[in-house]
Every structure is written in structure tokens, then in C-alpha cells.
Amino acid sequence: MACKAEVLSKYGVCAVDRSPVHRLVVLACTAALTACGGSGSAPATGVSVVAEGSTKTPETTPAPSPTPTATPAPSPRGQIGVSAVPASYYGTERIWANLAYRASEWMNVVGGLNQYGNPNTAGRIFLQAPNDVLLGKATRITCTWQGNGAAFVNGSVPNWVKSDTRTISFVWQPAGPPGKHGGVWFDLSGSDGTFRDLDCREPSVVANGRLDQRYVDDMKLYSVVRFLDWSTANSNAPISWATRSLPNHQRSGTFTGDQPLEDQIEIANAIGGDAWFTIPWNADDDYIRRMATLIRDTLKGKAYFETGNEVWNWMFKVTGQAxxxxxxxxxxxxxxKWDNMFLRYAQKTIEQNKIVTDVFKAQPNRLVRVASFQSGNTVAMNIFLRYPDAINWVDAFADAPYFGVNDLNTTTRYTGTQADLFAKVEVERKKSIALTSNIAAAAKKLGKLSMIYEGGNGTISSEINADINEEMQRSPLMEAAYDRYLADLRAVHTGPIMLYNSTGPTSRFGSWGQHEFTGQPLANAPKRRAIMTAVGAR
Incomplete structure (x- = not known):
């Protein structure tokens, strides 16, 4: 890593990329800080950390302007939310009843795309795995479409299947133990430009609008859904209203992360929850106004808005741009000179929030404007607030108190027990709570909400210790750690506790999902069990 030592030493910033597209940790915080002579477990410079139960004296923070913007009343204290995972053929989250919808972009396209966003002549698209395949069961799938063209289905199917009758059926075979689904792809050939409305599903699927009912039931556990990975915030690509993704269209071309806003709103409304949107840094003003208007008019709950994602994190392009x-x-x-980044973050936040605030001027209690920082880093927060009038354009401050250990990320085999590991996990968990308490205390002094925008256990491992990490992630001791983690966060913060993320596989790269795949037996999902206990769902 090319280390920015000045930044790390001044702000305690560690650069982390959770690789939202592939859900892999590319560089752990500790490795980043160690490369610069720091410690991954140390708090950010200038941030005080206190033992649990002691009195916290917050750092000096700017006084509010004489007439600050009214802070929205918090939702019921202790809300637990989650970052939603978009549909993806390589993922384990089944969202849509239609397994073809946005599971991949069209590949190997011949003849360009027609008015429906499908190939004029030929192309290939991968399908999302159905629930029963994720549970290790062979499942019959039927695909239908409109227009002309022949279809071929291949991959994890017993035999290559072909049809030119606008319908095709096949059996999807699991590729291994539960959670391992293999791949199935749909090839289109010989179309005359009329191919459209591809729909692939099991005959028994129960739909909630366009959504799979099982997904809706799973997500009802959460009060707020953050749609970070559904935007161009991480790719930092420019976006306009004319170039945004549209509902009922497949992904196409170079995928920037953008997913239809209508899809995000449909999910939030279906579960009866609030929604958290990241406004891309390079979105133009017209896009922001139209985005906010669409959300105001169609979302039933509250709307959280955040400028960019982790503008403090040098692993993202947006930080260098800021x-x-x-x-x-x-x-x-x-x-x-490094203050310029946080001051520009404040300036950009104001620019975008002025538009959003104007759109919601008749419904201010539905709007929550968030600024986010590295966990516990009130030094950066103070720099942000030095920008003129910044305090009046933010309702809430958030951070990301991840916790984990590095004992498994070594070239030698770990010889301790799971109990040994979790004793160290508990030490790191307490440190994360102490750090996030700094943000909470500073926000409280300013009369603002505090919350976490991401969080959870972030332990990764080397290949030689991968099986130990997997055992750790599924251990009942993880449930106990999450019980304490969630209880402490809810006691500290006045806004929602947003975990990262809803679903993801367990491997040497960690276990970022609250369960590993849609429909996973609860006995194997300790984090989800802890969440259910916390919200009274068990």
C-alpha cells in the first residue's frame, strides 16, 4: 500500500476496503496502520478512550450557530438496520422473484442492445441462485420471454437445454454443501431485436410484487436499510438522471454499482422500514433533486441521506478527489493541507443537502442528513465542523465501529482455542465501543443524533487458518459477542445501529453477512440470532 503517513499520524485514519462488489477485505486496518508505524488497535490520535462504566468527557467541539436547523426526532431508540446486498449471480442473497433480474449484465453481446436493454442479436446473462439450491436441493426453473430468439441454458444443469418457443425449463443442481450454488447462464441467439421480458423462477415461488416473499420476511428484521452498494458512491463514477439505471432493465455495459432507485424504494416499503441513501459525489444537481423528489413521493418511511461513502478512507477514489x-x-x-479533504467534505455535504432539504421542506421530519467519519475520530469531525454553517446542514453523525482480531491472519497455523480467540475479540469489541462513544458524546453535545453507518466483526485470516475463521464466525460465542455489542451500541447511540451487511458467505475473508445465504438455518447464523434477540423477534 502507498501509505499517506501524514494523514495517518494526524487523524489516525486506516484505509480499509470491504470491496462491496465482491465482499472481500482487501486491506485490514491494522495492516494499513502498521505499514505506517501505527497500531491497528490504537484509537485515532486526539480521541480519548475511556473504560466502560466511567464518565466520558467529550472533546471540545464547535458551538452551534444561534439558530441551528431543528434535528429530526429520533426513531425509537435502539433501531437496528443493515446494508442491503444487491442481486448478483455470484452472491447468496435472493432478492427478486425473477432470478434473471439484475443478476448480471448482458455479456458477449452481439448487435448492441435494443430499446428494452436486451441484446439485439445474441448475448449471455447469468442467473441468481434460487433458495432451494442454496439449501443444497436440486430445483426446477422455468424461463419465459417475449419476442424472438433461441435460448440455451448451461452450467449447473444435468444436460444442455435449448428452446426457441419462448419458454425453457431445466433443473439447477447444487454445486456442493449449502451456500454453494454453482452457476447457470442463459444464452440468447438469433434474435431480431424484439427479445424482452426474460423471467426465470421456480413454479412454487411466492412473490411480493417483484420481490421474493422470503427476502421480504428476512429483511423485516431491520428497521432501516442502507443502500450503499446500490449506488455509484464507491466507484465514484459520474451519474445523471439520463444515465441512471431504470427499473425492469437488466444491467449493461460497464457496471458502476448503480441500481434503480425504484428498486431500493420498493424494498424499503415492502419491509415497512426507513431507507438510507448515499448520494454519489459526482452526481449533478439535477440528479440529486430528482432523486430526492422520487424518494419523497414514493418512500413511505424516513429518508437518510449521506454524501458519498467514507470520504475519509484513502482506499476510495472519492477521498483523493475531495x-x-x-x-x-x-x-x-x-x-x-490534509484539512482540505474534510473541509471539502463539509462543503460538498452542504451543497448536496441544500437541494435535498429544499425538496423535503414540507416534510422535514422525514429527512435525516448524515455525515460519517472513521470510528471515534472526532478530530476529523471537528475539522468538518469548522466549515462555515456546516452544523446547520447535518442532523446526525455516524461512524463504523468494527471489531476483530489479527491472530488468524498469519502464515502459521493458529494453535489456540476458540475460547482464546473470543477472549481477544472481547477486548477489541470493548475498544470499538469506547471509540464510537466519542462520536456519540460529541453529537450529543451539539444536539445531534448519533449512529453507526456500518459495523460488525471484521476478522479475516490467511488460507492456513481459513477453517478456524469459519468455525469462529459460526460459533455460539459469536452470538454472545454480538449480544453484548448490540446492547452497548444501543445504549450509546440515539440513532439506528446499521450493520454491514445483510447476507454474505463465510470464508478466510471474514463473514460480513448477518447470515450466509437466504434461507440459512438459524442454528448456523449466530449474528442473526443475536439481532433477533435484540429486537425481540425470538
Missing amino acids: QAEGEAANLAGSGN
Whole structure:
């Protein structure tokens, strides 16, 4: 890693990429800080950490303006939310009743795309795995479509299947133990440009609108859904209303992460929850206004808005852009040049939030405007608040108190017990609570909400210890750790506790999902059990 030592030493920033597209940890916090001579377990410089149960004295924070914007009343204290995973053929989250919908982009396209977003002549698309295949059961799938063209289905099927009758059926075979689904793809050939409305599903599937009812039931556990990985926030690609993804269209071309806003709103409404949207840094003003208007008019619950994602994190392109823009405008003046990044983050947040606030001016209690920082880093928060009037354009401050150990991420085999590991996990868990308490205390002093935008256990391992990590992630001791983690977070913060993420496989790269696949038996999902206990669902 090319380490930005000045930034790390001043702000305690560790660069982490959870690789939202592939759900892999590319670089752990500890490795980043160690490369610069720091410690992954140390709190950010300038942030005080106190033992649990002691009195916290928050750091000095700017005084509010004489007439601050009214902070929205918090939702019931202790809400638990989650980052939603988009549909993907390589993922384990079945969202849509139609297994073909947005599971992949069209590949090997011949003749370009027609007005429906499908190939004019030929192309290939991968399907999302159905629930029963994820449970290890062979499942019959039927695909139908409109227009002309021959279809071929191949992959995890007993035999290659072909049809030109606008319908095709096949049996999807599991590729191994539960959670291992293999791949099935649909090839289109010989179309005349009229191919459209591809729909693949099991005959027995129960739909809730376009959604799979089992997904809706799973997600009802959460009060708020964050749609970070459904936007271009991480790719940092420019976006306009004319170029955004549209509902009922497949992904196409170079995928930037953008998913239809209508899809996100449909999910939030179906579960009866609030929604958290990340506004891409490079979205134009027209896009932001139309986005906010669509959300205001069609979302039933509250709307949380956040500018970009982890603007503090140098693993993301947006951070370098914010730094460059801040320097170009000389926002820090003769001060530390690295302050430009946080000052530009404040400036950009104000610019975007002015538009959103205007759209919601008749319904201010439905709007929550969030600014996010590395866990516990009130130094960065204070720099952000130095920008003129920044405090009046933010309702809530959030951070991401992950916790985990590095004992498994070594070249040698770990020889301790699971109990040994979890004793160390508990130490790190307490440190994460102490850090996030700094943000909570500072927000409280300012009369603002506090919350976490992401969080959870982030332990990764080397290949030699992968099986130990998998055992750790599924251990009943993980449920107990999450019981304490959630209880402490709910006691500290006044806003929702947003976990990352809803669903994901367990491997040497960690276990970022609250369960591993849609329909996973609860006995094998300790984190989900803890969440259910916390919200009274058990």
C-alpha cells in the first residue's frame, strides 16, 4: 500500500476496503496502520478512550450557530438496520422473484442492445441462485420471454437445454454443501431485436410484487436499510438522471454499482422500514433533486441521506478527489493541507443537502442528513465542523465501529482455542465501543443524533487458518459477542445501529453477512440470532 503517513499520524485514519462488489477485505486496518508505524488497535490520535462504566468527557467541539436547523426526532431508540446486498449471480442473497433480474449484465453481446436493454442479436446473462439450491436441493426453473430468439441454458444443469418457443425449463443442481450454488447462464441467439421480458423462477415461488416473499420476511428484521452498494458512491463514477439505471432493465455495459432507485424504494416499503441513501459525489444537481423528489413521493418511511461513502478512507477514489478539490479551493488556507479533504467534505455535504432539504421542506421530519467519519475520530469531525454553517446542514453523525482480531491472519497455523480467540475479540469489541462513544458524546453535545453507518466483526485470516475463521464466525460465542455489542451500541447511540451487511458467505475473508445465504438455518447464523434477540423477534 502507498501509505499517506501524514494523514495517518494526524487523524489516525486506516484505509480499509470491504470491496462491496465482491465482499472481500482487501486491506485490514491494522495492516494499513502498521505499514505506517501505527497500531491497528490504537484509537485515532486526539480521541480519548475511556473504560466502560466511567464518565466520558467529550472533546471540545464547535458551538452551534444561534439558530441551528431543528434535528429530526429520533426513531425509537435502539433501531437496528443493515446494508442491503444487491442481486448478483455470484452472491447468496435472493432478492427478486425473477432470478434473471439484475443478476448480471448482458455479456458477449452481439448487435448492441435494443430499446428494452436486451441484446439485439445474441448475448449471455447469468442467473441468481434460487433458495432451494442454496439449501443444497436440486430445483426446477422455468424461463419465459417475449419476442424472438433461441435460448440455451448451461452450467449447473444435468444436460444442455435449448428452446426457441419462448419458454425453457431445466433443473439447477447444487454445486456442493449449502451456500454453494454453482452457476447457470442463459444464452440468447438469433434474435431480431424484439427479445424482452426474460423471467426465470421456480413454479412454487411466492412473490411480493417483484420481490421474493422470503427476502421480504428476512429483511423485516431491520428497521432501516442502507443502500450503499446500490449506488455509484464507491466507484465514484459520474451519474445523471439520463444515465441512471431504470427499473425492469437488466444491467449493461460497464457496471458502476448503480441500481434503480425504484428498486431500493420498493424494498424499503415492502419491509415497512426507513431507507438510507448515499448520494454519489459526482452526481449533478439535477440528479440529486430528482432523486430526492422520487424518494419523497414514493418512500413511505424516513429518508437518510449521506454524501458519498467514507470520504475519509484513502482506499476510495472519492477521498483523493475531495483532497484535490479542497486544495484547489485552498479551503484550509495556511493550515494543514490534509484539512482540505474534510473541509471539502463539509462543503460538498452542504451543497448536496441544500437541494435535498429544499425538496423535503414540507416534510422535514422525514429527512435525516448524515455525515460519517472513521470510528471515534472526532478530530476529523471537528475539522468538518469548522466549515462555515456546516452544523446547520447535518442532523446526525455516524461512524463504523468494527471489531476483530489479527491472530488468524498469519502464515502459521493458529494453535489456540476458540475460547482464546473470543477472549481477544472481547477486548477489541470493548475498544470499538469506547471509540464510537466519542462520536456519540460529541453529537450529543451539539444536539445531534448519533449512529453507526456500518459495523460488525471484521476478522479475516490467511488460507492456513481459513477453517478456524469459519468455525469462529459460526460459533455460539459469536452470538454472545454480538449480544453484548448490540446492547452497548444501543445504549450509546440515539440513532439506528446499521450493520454491514445483510447476507454474505463465510470464508478466510471474514463473514460480513448477518447470515450466509437466504434461507440459512438459524442454528448456523449466530449474528442473526443475536439481532433477533435484540429486537425481540425470538
